Amino acid sequence: MPRLASSPLAEARVYQLLSDPEVSQRHIARRCGVSQSRVSKRLALLRLLERAHAYLDHNQLTLDGASMLAGLPAERQVFHG
Numbered sequence: 001m002p003r004l005a006s007s008p009l010a011e012a013r014v015y016q017l018l019s020d021p022e023v024s025q026r027h028i029a030r031r032c033g034v035s036q037s038r039v040s041k042r043l044a045l046l047r048l049l050e051r052a053h054a055y056l057d058h059n060q061l062t063l064d065g066a067s068m069l070a071g072l073p074a075e076r077q078v079f080h081g
Contacts, residue, residue: 007056007057008066011042015039016046047070049074051079
């Protein structure tokens with residue numbers, strides 16, 4: 001697979017640019033040579049609060065942790081520290 005982006009969030013932004021109401025995640029995945037699950041999980045990261053984006057970009061939040069947070073409503077995405 002060619003490298004699409006330098007980070008999970010950058011990759012998510014690429015998928016977002018390719019998104020369109022008439023373009024499925026499956027189509028994006030095929031076009032990029034990745035799984036539909038990967039596209040879905042990366043796009044979910046865009047639902048994170050900006051603070052979480054910063055933590056993820058600076059490796060202070062794991063991708064697994066970010067994925068779990070992305071499934072929560074914004075008011076439940078709480079950070080301490």
